[in-house]
Amino acid sequence: MIEIHHLNNSRSQRIVWLAEELGVPYKVVVHMRDAKTGLAPPSLTDIHPLGKSPVIRDGALVLPESGAIVEYLAETYGNGKLAPPRGTPDHARYLYWMHYAEGSLMTPAMLTLYARRMGDAAGLLGVRAESQRPLHLGYIENELKDASYFVGDTFTAADVLMSFPLEFLRSLAPQDSYPAIDAYLKRLQARPAYQKALETGVAPYDLSGYRKK
Ligand SMILES: N[C@@H](CCC(=O)N[C@@H](CS)C(=O)NCC(=O)O)C(=O)O
Structure with a gap:
């Protein structure tokens, strides 16, 4: 089972969504931003030294960086579903x-x-x-x-x-x-997969707080 290290109101929401699109079994580990600073909690450094989200664990593999994770998941679990054929x-x-x-x-x-x-x-x-x-x-x-x-x-x-x-x-x-x-x-x-990823209720996804009032 893939472990997704997910931060509330962040770009890691995409990884939960992609797991839903692929129908791959996954488990979300939620990390909540510091209420004052908005920064990631120290718990994320337990999984990767940069302490950023997303990071996934798939067996022995620990993979940070959204783009790498998305390419890896699509290629490994997509059966050609979400990526055009190579070389085209x-x-x-x-x-x-x-x-x-x-x-x-x-x-x-x-x-x-x-x-x-x-x-x-x-x-x-x-x-x-x-x-x-x-x-x-x-x-x-x-x-x-x-x-x-x-x-x-x-x-x-x-x-x-x-x-x-x-x-x-x-x-x-x-x-x-x-x-x-x-x-x-x-x-x-x-x-449906986007909605399902929101509904699993693992962490809030609300970007309106970033707007300067
Ligand atoms: N390019 C990296 C950026 C990772 C990143 O900066 N993630 C943000 C979440 S949107 C984060 O963890 N921020 C918390 C912090 O820097 O304390 C990726 O896409 O994975």
Whole structure:
């Protein structure tokens, strides 16, 4: 059975969702953020020295890093279900979005979060955040205009990985208008496995608290 080390209100929600999509047996170990700082509790360092979530344990394997976990789970337990065949152009697109999610899109998300928290003191950081966020979201909006998912019309594990930065960015700036992204997120959130992962009630998933009032 796969053990998922999951932090409330965080990107590790995707791993619980993916386990549901794959129908693989799993057990969630919940770690709750410190109420004051919002940071991960020390219990996460018992499983990996960085003390971040997600981390999974599968037999002797301890694997951190969302992208690595998603690729590993899809490849090991997907029976070709959530990933296009290797060596095809669709697989290259799949890899692109898979890496883009954490490698590129989380940067404007985190810049926005911290610049907002710093207020006027953010200076250049704030200016950068306010330019990079629309740059990325505008790009994605355009990509999704004529496609149901990131790899054409087929739902893949790359969509699971892309969900969190998009949900996070939309919750940080709900006033911006991105109809294709919002329709896409609604499509993901309507999936029975997405709902089931929320319903298991393992930990809250509410990103609205990150928005600066
Ligand atoms: N790129 C890493 C980032 C891991 C990460 O920063 N996770 C956040 C959860 S959203 C965390 O554990 N934050 C708590 C902290 O830094 O104390 C991944 O995708 O796994």
